[in-house]
Amino acid sequence: MGFSVTKTENIDSLALAISARVLITNLAVCAVFSGALLALSKTGLVPSFAAGFLVGTLSIMWLMKMVRKSMRMSPERVERFVKFSYQVRLICIAALLALLTSRGKLELWPMLAGLTAAIFTTICTMVYLAKEEHKNA
Numbered sequence: 001m002g003f004s005v006t007k008t009e010n011i012d013s014l015a016l017a018i019s020a021r022v023l024i025t026n027l028a029v030c031a032v033f034s035g036a037l038l039a040l041s042k043t044g045l046v047p048s049f050a051a052g053f054l055v056g057t058l059s060i061m062w063l064m065k066m067v068r069k070s071m072r073m074s075p076e077r078v079e080r081f082v083k084f085s086y087q088v089r090l091i092c093i094a095a096l097l098a099l100l101t102s103r104g105k106l107e108l109w110p111m112l113a114g115l116t117a118a119i120f121t122t123i124c125t126m127v128y129l130a131k132e133e134h135k136n137a
Helices: 011-040 045-071 075-102 108-136
Strands: none
Touching (some): 011 108, 045 108
16 A cells, blocks of 8 residues: 555645554554463553553654644744644643553553553554555655
8 A cells, every 4th residue: 555645645635544554553553462461461561551552552643643733834833833732742641641650550660661662663653654655656
């Protein structure tokens, strides 16, 4: 599935297609890793890992939405929008992680491992999509 943009294609729909592929890959990897973790270790780690992975995926989807929105803005507004939105996203994600751990139901380290795994999965997916695109070009 090539992602080449021709003159007639809409860049926003291209970005949306890439976001969908990243989301599907992240959800599949989250399920596989959580299942493997459930089979190989104590069950208390699985909810924390899965929650961290899902928070990481949410953060990445939010970031991709910011990028799509900024592509439609004038250059004068983009810098302010990106700076503000990025800070709001980081504060919200940090607050969500703090809220989840403060209740005592989820452990911090497996949650951070899940968050890191989501970011790594996204990077690997994007590299794969870029190689696929280069191959099809």
